[in-house]
Amino acid sequence: MAIAAALSRALDSDLWWSFRRSPVTMLSALVALVCILGAALAPWLAPHDPFDLATLNLGDAFKPPAWSAEGDALYPLGTDDQGRDMLSAIMYGARVSLLVGISAVVFSTVVGVAVGLLAGYLGGWADGLLMRIADIQLTFPSILIALLVDGVVRAALPRELHDRIALFVVIFAIGISAWPQFARTVRGSTLVERNKEYVLAARVIGISQLRIMLTHVLPNVVGPVLVIATLGLSSAIITEATLSFLGVGVPPTQPSLGTLIRIGNDFLFSGEWWITIFPGAALIAMVLSVNLLGDWLRDALNPRLR
Amino acid sequence: MAERVEAPRGAAPVMLAVEDLARHFDVSRPLLQRLLAGEGRRSLKAVDGVSFEIPRGTTLSLVGESGCGKSTVARLVVGLYRPTRGRIGFDGRALEQARADAAQRRRMQMIFQDPYASLNPRWRVSDIIAEPIRAFGLAPGAAAQRARVAELLTQVGLSPLDGEKFPHEFSGGQRQRISIARALSSNPEFLVCDEPTSALDVSVQAQILNLMKELQARLGLTYLFISHNLAVVRQVSDQIGVMYLGRLVELAAAETLFTAPRHPYTRALMEAIPDLEMTGRQRIPVGGEVPSPIDPPSGCPFHPRCPLVADRCRAEMPRLLPPRGQAGTVVACHAVEEGRDPPPAPAGADQRIGTTATAL
Amino acid sequence: MPPPVLSVRGLRVEFPTRRGVLTALSDVSFDIAPGEVLGVVGESGAGKSMTGAAIIGLLEPPGRIAGGEIRLQGERIDTLPYDRMRRIRGKRIGAIFQDPLTTLNPLYTVGRQLIETMQTHLSLSDREARQRAIGWLEMVGIPAAAQRVDSYPHEFSGGMRQRVVIALALCAEPILVVADEPTTALDVSIQAQIIALLKRLAREKGTAMMLVTHDMGVIAETADRVAVMYAGRIAEIGPVRAVVKAPKHPYSAGLMASIPPLDRKVAHLAGIEGAMPRLSAIPPGCAFNPRCPHVFDRCRRERPELIETGTTRAACWLYDPASERQAPELLRHG
Structure with a gap:
């Protein structure tokens, strides 16, 4: 009953209405859904396990896509230099890309929202200090920050340890490079909300600052x-792909889409285009659809554009 | 320099005592710009030496135009701002001390102007009203809390079922009722009402004013009422203070203020209210505008607009003194002190019998 | 009677929304004679500002005029293309809004804005235009106008800015001024000055004026006739004295009774129970029927047109001789 009621309320909402009115958005949502499901369910859906060395057959290396003359129906998108099925490799690669992207965004959201709330609500020197740090960081391109963090960690840790935590290092590096955007936005909205009378009413009865920030201000600045x-997710995926393409991202034992593109890049001019084009196309589809969804969300949530 | 003002002496003990209250805001430009422009720090004296007392169970209103500091006084009194100077006493205790003690803090509440900003749009009405109940632990258990919220909703003329809704589902007047219910939920004795009806339509304003008067009578509440609307103020007040540029220029019993306004500014305010009686009388509006509180005029702040201005007014700040033959009133005006003002009479009484006026 | 400057007939404004078309204004009709000030009052959401916006051709999309006609000196203006309407707005209709900052361009001096407006619509040399600009600033009561003419809008206070806006609205010598809450953002003491100014200019220049406000006091002081609006319709229209002193429509009567008196303290203020319905939930029959103390069957079934009451015209069945119920003494004689 309650679920049905919630569902009908959701379907009746303005968000759903603007979603249904935009074919581009619906298409993006579909593509994003396919990407996410394909990636998340890779171990169950992928036709092959690209990491199972026992099933690899060097004799199957460099097979072109199934629809070309020398293609093999066993490998719909062809195989790479080691005889790995490209479709499976892409699905597993997208899994890594999404995992890193989502984790990085969650990380930067948590840091950015916390910093923005504190700076906006407390004001004064805390605000000045936190926002100057954000300003300074914003003057550097995020890829540079991520490279820097990755480089420092690489130099500081023994190789073996680094390989084990490499995934977390990448997530941290990407996440830390993106928090200022969140902090600035949240600070701006917080400045508006904290002077609204409902916040004053809570202060009059003596609710603690932390509680006001979390229960009153936060819900009103999350839009x-x-x-x-959402927009950050697509740029995090791109950053991860760039890092991996440069060979400093995720460890080669867990190839992401960026890693696949780098590997394929070596064969692009010798005619084995599918090894790099298909992971590239998958990356574009994923990033574009998420980006379009973000654009739609921005417009749909903006009361002035409605 | 500011006079301690005695409230009309009755049996009722004083609920709120404010003495020489001041609040200055720093409005300097950022350091670097200040250095480049070679200017010093600037401060805005929003409130500068205000004193009054509110006896328990009565209403004191502060009136004045925007920027006169009346809302700043309201916020100082509930501890939202710290005073720059002066003392606030809440039922015999220093305000700071009272604010630190939940059992005392519970006794003061505030109602705000904007019914659209004073309720958290993401909260259900029942949660909004229950917040003070929870904060002060006033109704142990979910069932007791629900019962209390239902009782409060009924008390302000809403249905207990309204608790399930969100603020956007209500009209402005209904939202103000919700605000009042929230304020009442901690069983307060003292309510600060900052322009509670200014954002409402006139037919709804009447409902809310009636509700507030009825609650005061029933619960023995003490009100500090802030408004720019003299007609509204007359309906609810026992005492009225008229503010201009951060100072009280006149403080009097409500009826006295309307029947015998003394300060030239008070008279000008009453003169300025549009006339619903259509006597065809030509009003003489007071000239000029309210000066900037950052750079107030010398002497009496009203002197550039005052019809009774004399040299002394430009040089010396008048003190709040009782005018001759009018106990219970204090006026900060050299002309009144020296007896240079025209005899007191109800605002435009000769032409304006039966005047009703104000905004919808 | 001279022909009216403005004539509005059966004006209907609709807002298409996802939940269907909302009717924001319905069957609004009135005339304004030369030199006459028509006050339009009502509570928020009654449609008074929208009526003004429809007349000056500045309805906010997706709002649209869906019926009726608006004539300026006999010429239809509701169907004109945007560009032609813009020219009429500068020359023949002046507009004054609540917030002067929305009308003034912050990048130009007030003199330049006045001069440009005048030169667009009147043939004047630069010198003449400047002289007139100074003259207008003097006329609206700006001290040291010859110097202030070269100031920027932000150098004026709120009350002075509203004076500049009034000068700007009047300088092309329009035949109609639409003023939407021109004094609402101002303090009472300034408000009184602005009302006095508007009244004087309307009289002196013979300009017709539509004054939209929620402030009955302003209307009582300034207007010749009043239209009281409720839920997108005119509830009552008539001479200001009759409407203010002896309103015939139960809504106007409730409205007047709700205004707290300045000259005495009353134990209980009369109000109107309930609130104005939202546009999406206007009841059938008379829109005021759920709040009306005199409601009877017919009010819930049929929507009343404006009916002659003797002093005013009111959209109320109490005044239709054919109704089963007639207006009580209290309303009949005020």
């Missing part, structure tokens, strides 16, 4: 955060 998080 824009959702938008930046």
Whole structure:
């Protein structure tokens, strides 16, 4: 009953209405859904296990896609230099890309929202200090920050240990490079909300600052955060792919889409285009659809554009 | 320099005593710009030496135009701002001390102007009203809390079922009722009402004013009422203070203020209210505008607009003194002190018998 | 009677929304004679500002005029293309809004804005235009106008800015001024000055004026006739004295009774129970029927047109001789 009621309320909402009116958004949602499901369910859906060395057959290396003359129906998108099925490799690769992207966004959201709330609500020197740090960081391109963090960790840790935590290092590096955007947006909305009378009413009865921030201000500033998080997801995926393409991202034992593109890049000019084009196309589809969803969300949540 | 003002002496003990209250805001430009422009720090004296007392169970209203500091006084009195100077006493205790003690803090509440900003749009009405109940632990158990919220909703003329809804489902007047219910939920004795009806339509304003008067009578509440609307103020007040540029220029019993306004500014305010009686009388509006509180005029702040201005007014700040033959009133005006003002009469009484006026 | 400057007939404004088309204004009709000030009052959401916006051709989309006609000196203006309407807005209709900052361009001096407006619509040399600009600033009561003409809008206080806006609205010598809450953002003492100014200018220039406000006091002081609006319709229209002193429509009567008196303290203020319905939930029959103390069957079934009451015209069945119920003494004689 309650679920049915919630569902009918959701279907009746303005968000759903604007979603249904935008074919581009519906298509993006579909593509994003396919990407996410394909990635999340890779171990069950993928036709092969690209990491199972026992099933690899070097004799199957460099097979072109199934629809070309020398293609093999066993490998719909062809195989790479080691005889790995490209479709499976892409699904597993997308899994890594999404895992890193989502984790990084969650990380930067948590840091950015916390910093923005504190700076906006407390004001004064805390605000000045936190926002100057954000300003300074914003003057550097995020890829540079991520490279820097990755480089420092690589130099500081023994190789063996680094390999084990490499995934977390990448997530941290990407996440830390994106928090200022969240902090700035949240600070701006917080400045508006904290002077509203419902916050004053809570202060009059003596509710603690932390509690006011979490129960009153936070729920009223999350709208824009959702938008930046969605747009941030696509740029996090791109950053991860760039790092992996440069060979400093995720460990080669867990190839992401970026790693696949880098590997395929070596064969692009020798005619084995599918090894790099298909992971590239998958990356574009994923990033574009998420980005379009973010754009739609931004417009749909903006009361002035409605 | 500011006079301690005695409230009309009755049996009722004083609920709120404010003495020489001041609040200055720093409105300087950022350091770097200040250095480049070679200017010093600037401060805005929003409130500068205000004193009054509110006896328990009565209403004191502060009136004045925007920027006169009346809302700042309201916020100082509930501890939202710290005073720059002066003392606030709440039922015999220093305000700071009272604010630190939940059992005392519970006794003061505030109602705000904007019914659209004063309720958290993401909270259900029942949660909004229950917040003070929870904060002060006033109704142990979910069932007791629900019962209390239902009782409060009924008390302000809403249905207990309204608790399930969100604020956006209500009209402005209904939201103000919800605000009142929230304020009442901690069983307060003292309510600060900051322009509680200014954002409402006139037919709804009447409902809310009636509700507030009825609650005061029933629960023995003490009100500090802030408004720019003299007609509204007359309906609810026992005492009225008229503010101009951060100071009280006149403080009097409500009826006295309307029947015998003394300060030239008070008279000008009453003169300025549009006339619903259509006597065809030509009003003489007071000239000029309220000066900037950052750079107030010398001497009496009203002197540039005052019809009774004399040299002394430009040089010396008048003190709040009782005018001759009018106990219970204090006026900060050299002309009144020296007896240079025209005899007191109800605002435009000769032409304006039966005047009713104000905004919808 | 001279022909009216403005004539509005059966004006209907609709807002298409996802839940269907909302009717924001319905069957609004009135005339304004030369030199006449028509006050339009009502509570928030009654449609008074929208009526003004429809007349000056500045309805906010997706709002649209869906019926009726608006004539300025006999010429239909509701169907004009945007560009032609813009020219009429500068020359023949002046507009004054609540917030002067929305009308003034912050990048130009007030003199330049006045001069440009005048030169667009009147053939004047630069010198003449400047002289007139200074003259207008003097006329609206700006001290040291010859110097202030070269100031920017932000250098004026709120009350002074509203004076500049009034000068700007009047300088092309329009035949109609639409003023939407021109004094609402101002303090009472300034408000009184602005009302006095508007009244004087309307009289002196013979300009017709539509004054939209929620402030009955302003209307009582300034207007010749009043239209009281409720839920997108005119509830009552008539001479200001009759409407203010002896309102015939139960809503107007409730409205007047709700205004707290300045000259005495009353134990209980009369109000109107309930609130104005939202546009999406206007009841059938008379829109006021759920709040009306005199409601009877017919009010819930049929929507009343404006009916002659003797002093005013009111959209109320109490005044239809054919109704089963007639207006009580209290309303009949005020």
